[in-house]
Amino acid sequence: MNMNFTADTDTTSSADAQILDTVDRFIRERVEPRAQAIDADNVYPQDLHDEAAALGLFALAVPEAYGGLGVGLRTRLKVIERLARSSGTFAVIVCTVPDGLDPLRAHGSEELKQKYLPGVASGELMPAIALSEPSGGSDVAAMKTTARRDGQSYVINGDKTWCTHGSFADFITVFAKTDESAGHRGITAFLVPKDTPGFEVVRDEDLACLRGSPQSTLRFTDMRIDQSLRLGDEGEGFRMAMLAMDDARLNCSAQALGIAYRCIYEATEYAKQRVAFDRPIIEFQGVHFLLAELCTEYSAARALWLQAIDDFEAGPTRQSGVIGSMAKNACTAIGMKAPVEAIQILGAAGLSTDLPLERMMRDSKAYQIFDGTTQIHNWIIGRHLQREGLPFD
Template sequence: MLRRVVRRLAEEKVAPRAAAIDEEDAYPWDLKELFAAQGLLGAGVPEEYGGTGQGLPGVCLIVEEIARVSATASLIIAAQELGLMPILIAGNEEQKQKYLPPLAGGEKICAFALTEPEAGSDAGSIRTRARKEGDKYVLTGRKCFITNGGIADVYVVFATTAPEKGLKGISAFIVEKDYPGFSVGRKERKMGVRGSPTAELIFEDCPVPQENLLGKEGDGFKIAMATLDRTRPVVGAQALGIAQGALDYALGYAKNRVQFGQAIASFQGIQFMLAEMATKVEAARQLVYKAAFFIESAVQKGGASREEISRYSSMAKLFASDVAMEVTTDAVQVLGGYGYTKDYPVERMMRDAKITQIYEGTNQIQKLVIARSLLGK
């Protein structure tokens, strides 16, 4: 039922806006409000904190269906889930009661701020510093490539409180947009997911109340990794949706495009391409939802190790994003010259697919996570 409702919403309200969002590179506030009104921004949040309690499988389903028509629009849901997840995982009751209801209801937007110019895949190289001064922490440093940067009301920021301890010295803080010393720097000009702002964050002696520390000092890296374990399948679902949308369009085009006196769908070369595309998409779907249900069950009931959770999460993200890139590339090929133009959506889908192989951990990092899990490292 949820899939039917979201698909109808996506086709009627999102699809007509998709090309314009990409062309204008402007955040679709109208769609954010629409999703908030439908309770979609709080799908992953329990009901006691203002959400609808759909859990990880529900979030994946919502993101997949919206990504079929617009990757940027689906990122409204995915980025909110990523931003609020550290609070859901590590927040105390007071923090959850204060921040989760307005985030789940869409009254506020959130962001996850881990990456820095010198700390991308190597999170241990974080240089943003948080020094304790009385009843507050003072943050100094820069973050980059932050989704929702500049429009978010609440940021979960990772900074080192003990540089000499490396990963064990990283802590996590809830930072509100109007804190003094916090500003937004350069907005990135991106190849894909245009309309979703990605920006630099600047902290210049930014005071953060000590009650906004998530967990304990030194818990930051653990919180970040636990968050990504729960959200990488959502990126997999986004990639899956992009791939499904590209397959749907290529299939319809092949049935109607006539060459040599017949529809190109009648040619075996095209048929084989479509067959491979459909098989890859379905394989990705099975893995994404296997991971989502496995992780949700592990979180609710236990019984799975952190390594198992990380492995399924990374496999889903790795495979689905590679499939998205392959399928969208093939969809452009099916359309030929038309596929290479902005008049047809597969060009946009191909550009959008690429980021799914990069953010929330590059696919090379996912392979490391999977291998280390298998080898017991």
């Protein structure tokens, strides 16, 4: 396959270009040949994890002071985008680190950061984040997990679900209610080491998407943790979760864009060489208009994503959050449409597991659900329009 993984339209510094070159080689030589098998076997690819760790991919989201690489957000997200052009699963494996780390990075004590961040940077420690519960994920304020203060510790009880890598993460950021009467203001975040008594992995769920990167259901029964493991103050958890989502939705968009790019590429190459009625099918208007639409929607979504990254890096505001929500919805929409239409262009061959398109169609659906569903982001955008007006000049 001679796909141009490095196709890019915006500028990158030479140091960052070097990182992206290294990543492109790793993808071509190591990830691409394994991508279908990771999905089929549904087993976490620990050997590729170790190779990615040696390349520093888990250090991308860690500050330099704790062993990280200190690269900019744009480059970190482009790494995720490129990985997703080959394997949605491996992109999630790398991007779960920033998602799971955000509350510790922003609100952890110096002692906790020293204890955990260097291990994350080296790929030895895996973080996870547990917000969603069996009773619901979108309505965060309705969570049922409680953390009752008892002297110098907290006692946590409740169930969490869909926790990416929850069954083997070394530590998990758990959100729980310290004040059940205070709605979203009663939520607090805690860092829970996996060997804490009362921590139980109920099961890994068997999902159609992102296979090999499991989502786990967890149970906490009288799980006692020291107050030093609380992240931030009591009641700050909801705000922390929303801030983590600002970064996560850009990450999720990167994955959807990666899949869209690959699917448009595969469909275009196929349409140029597949002959029907004595001519390449790309010459039929029904096919080339479809490809033109995909290409245009992809480019527009990616431009919005780049703007959202710039706005977020300039300092998160309510407006940058809304641009991020619009980018997430635009990117995940083309991320879903591209594999569906690419399969249409390939006909029956598009559904073959020899090609990545059906896998990418399954993976892409997840992007419209996690890190805030499409409807929740539309709600955020609509609320901004109602209260503050248009989110652009």
